[in-house]
Amino acid sequence: MRVRLLLLAAMLVTVAIYWPGLTGPFVLDDNATFGALHGWLAGKASWQEVVPGNASWLYARPVSMLSFMLSGWLGGDTPFAYKFGNLIVHLICGLLGWQVLRRALARDERLAPHAELIAGLLAALWLLHPLHASTVLYAVQRMAQLSTLFVLASLWTYLHARRQLADGRSRSAIALLFLLCPLLMLAALLSKQNGAVAPALCLVLELAYFGRPRPKPALAFFGLFLALPLLGAAALLTLAPERLLDGYAEWDFSLVQRLLTQARVLADYLGTLLLPYAPRMGLYTDDFATSTGLLSPPSTLLCLALLAAISLAAIALRKRAPSLFAGWFFFLVAHSVESSFLPIEMYYEHRNYLPSIGILLAVAGLGALVPRRAAPAQGPNRLALAAVAGLAAVLAFATLGRALVWRHYDTIVMQALKFHPDSMRAHLDLSTLALLGGNYDESERLLSHLAKSPTPRNRLMANLNLITTQCLRNGKAERALLQRALADAQPQLTIFESQTLMQMAKIAGKGCGEVSLLDMAQTTEKLLDAAHAQPEHLRSKWVTRAIAAEFYARARRWQQAEAQAALAWRPGADFAVGEMLVRLYVQNNKLPEAERTYASLQAQTRPYDGIGQKYLRELRKAIDDRRRRGAAPRAPEAAANPGP
Known part of the structure; x- marks a missing residue:
């Protein structure tokens, strides 16, 4: 009963500290993701247009989109409705995390007598951790939340089924393993694709808490839901690697560089989870430096060594401290989709929503290494409980601070720029906010500062945005800005360039003084020429082609417009x-x-x-x-x- 009261108190505190941030605005991907949803709520689109989201049905996240539809239908098309829904999902995830942890810890010989209390404390700390603020308060990240929810439900089901197998109740265990568990895993996958880690996490729990011989139903479960999908992924990577790796042509890093960088990313995640500093957290982490070699920067090798050392220690201590083994490899496996070979951005806080449960479990697992004579005979002593309560209070206060920041878009960006001064996105977003507020001087100041960056792409983006800012200010832009932009033309076009050029097209109705529509069209085409080796089927490439076509058409250069549009029109456009x-x-x-x-x-x-x-x-x-x-x-x- 006391554990349930503890969880209830933690949930009430969670609601209280997140409440100020629920009225905050949509940010970043929210509006793009909810475009069809806004239309549906206004009666201008069908539900079939909403459920796949912005992707094809193959890559859709229909479970998440259906939940957004429910939020919008019940609460109206406001940020509060979606963020309040996220908060409810966060509380449910906390309860499911508690159930998974208590079942797992019950199989740890040293920790089993206090499994329920320890699991309750860990769940409370997870609910209050400030790293999760950018998941709960970023509306679209319900996708990560729902994926976590169904993964945790599948793990709870798996642990229950394994206990039934151990008790000889094979019939009900088989129903759980081959019916309910796969359905929950599928729901996780249809919420967000990183739900694919669920079977591998079941294997981590199996190796940590269950001994040999393994029952045949468990072996069949892993063969069907883990080995076969892994073989399929390996075959796809071997026979058609472009299906998974083509996206690297849209980034400034290679596959090897991404894998090297992820060692530092995981180490940074680990440090942030164990020693959170809320002001440093946020959405704008595009300034995370890429590792170009083992010693560039030197921390790359150190982080690889750290991860390897912890992994080897966890393996060596598996029998003495199974929860340490389970928690550490839970953390690594839960990151295995978004911190592996896929060509996606390097760093995002919300990727820790599920893995952070593993780190908390691993920390609890260290308790099994305390000598028996040093451990309290009657359970956790008051000093330990007081320390946990103090930690919970610190986490709650830090999360409250983040929620207050999330009430306004400008405070989100300004804090990000303070702690991530090299973030291109933060500069661009803050300059856009200044522009929308009519503060043209501040917008130009921010962009002029970014134009002095040592990074060529930052300078390119700054100069392109300066054209739009000057055009919006007085209908005139300096022609020299085009020359500066072209001087930093990149071999890869990214979505950032296409978004900036699209904004320019919206602003520049008939040109911008010295900078005519034809100038803009030709500049866009020259940026495309600089990226001649980049495949034409990539989204950033064909979108930019379409923008060039629009500029040419508005300049009444019909043949050139047709040529660019014909290059842009391809499957997927x-x-x-x-x-x-x-x-x-x-x-x-x-x-x-x-x-x-x-x-x-x-x-x-x-x-x-x-x-x-x-x-x-x-x-x-x-x-x-x-x-x-x-x-x-x-x-x-x-x-x-x-x-x-």
């Missing part, structure tokens, strides 16, 4: 790219090409896509109208501008 290409073909009297592209658009547009069907009708009318009018002669294009 957005409907808008195909729509633009059809209109350009019609403009250039290429009706057969317009018909072919229209047919492709028609084939990929679902019947329930109301907006897509509306645009198809408009395109059909444009083609038919041009056919009825006949091939009218095109107006000659203006003389070529030499461009920047």
Whole structure:
């Protein structure tokens, strides 16, 4: 009963400290992810458009999107509704974490007598830890939360099934192992793809807490749900590596560099979990330096050695301290999707939402190494409980501080810039906030500072954004900024360049003084030329091609616009790219090409896509109208501008 009261108190404190941050704004990926959802809530989109999110059904996260639909339907289309839902999921995850920990610790001989109390204390510390603020208060990260929720539910189910196998109740255990557990794992996977770690985490618990011989149902479980998927992934990596590794062409680091850097990332995560410093935490961690070799920086080798040493020690102490082994490898395995070979960003706090449970378990497992004569006979002494209570209070206070920061977007970014002064994203977002507030001087100051960065991409982004800022300020921009931007053209285009150029296209209706629409089009094309070795099918590449086409079209350079749009239109490109290409073909009297592209658009547009069907009708009318009018002669294009 006292443990349940402890958990109830921890949950109430959790609600209280997070409450100020629930009214905070949408940030970063929120609006992009919720675009179709906003339309559905406004009655302008169907549920079929919402559930896959912004991905194809193959990479969709339908469980998460359905939960967002429920939040929006119940609470309205406001940040509070989604963040309050996140807080509820956080509390449920805390309860599930407690159940998993108490079942695991019950199988640790030294810790079993106090398993329930220790598990309750660990769950309370997990609920209050400030590292989770950027998961709970970042609306879209419910995906990480729901994945964690279903992974924990599957682990709880697995531990229950293993106990039944040990007790000889094979029939009910088999139902849990081969029916309920896989369904929960599938739900985790459909919430976010890193839910794929669930079977491997079951194996960690098996190796830590259950001895040989392994029962046949358990072996069959791992063969079916762990070995087979791993073989499939290995086959895909061998036969079609581009399916998993192509994304490296959109980043400034290679596969080897990412793997080396992740040693430092994991060590940093570990330090932040054990010694949290809340002001340093946040969303803007793009300044985390890439490791280019074992000694570049030297901490790379040190971190690899540290991780290896802890792993070897945990293996050596597995029988004496099974919870140390279980917790440490829980941490590593739970990071195995997002800290491995996949071409994704280096560092994000929310990736610790599930792995942090392992670190807490490992810390508790150290208790098994305390000599028996030194351990209290009647359970944890008052001094130890007081220390844990003090730690919980410190964590709660730190999390409250983070929640207060999360009430406003500008405070989130300003604190990030204070502790991550080299973050390109923080500079750009803070300058955008200043721009939206009409503070043009501050926006230009921030961008001018970023333009002096030693990193070429930072300078490129700063100069492109300065054009937009100056254009918005007085309709004029310095032509020299284009030259400076081109001087830092990169061999890889990223989503950052395409987003910046897209913003420029929105602002620059008819050009920006010295900088004409044709200048912008030609600059964009030259940035594309600099990235000539980058595959054309990558999103950042075809999106930038489409922006170049839009600039050319607005400058009435129809042939050049068509050429860029034709390069952008490929499998995976957005409907808008195909729509633009059809209109350009019609403009250039290429009706057969317009018909072919229209047919492709028609084939990929679902019947329930109301907006897509509306645009198809408009395109059909444009083609038919041009056919009825006949091939009218095109107006000659203006003389070529030499461009920047």
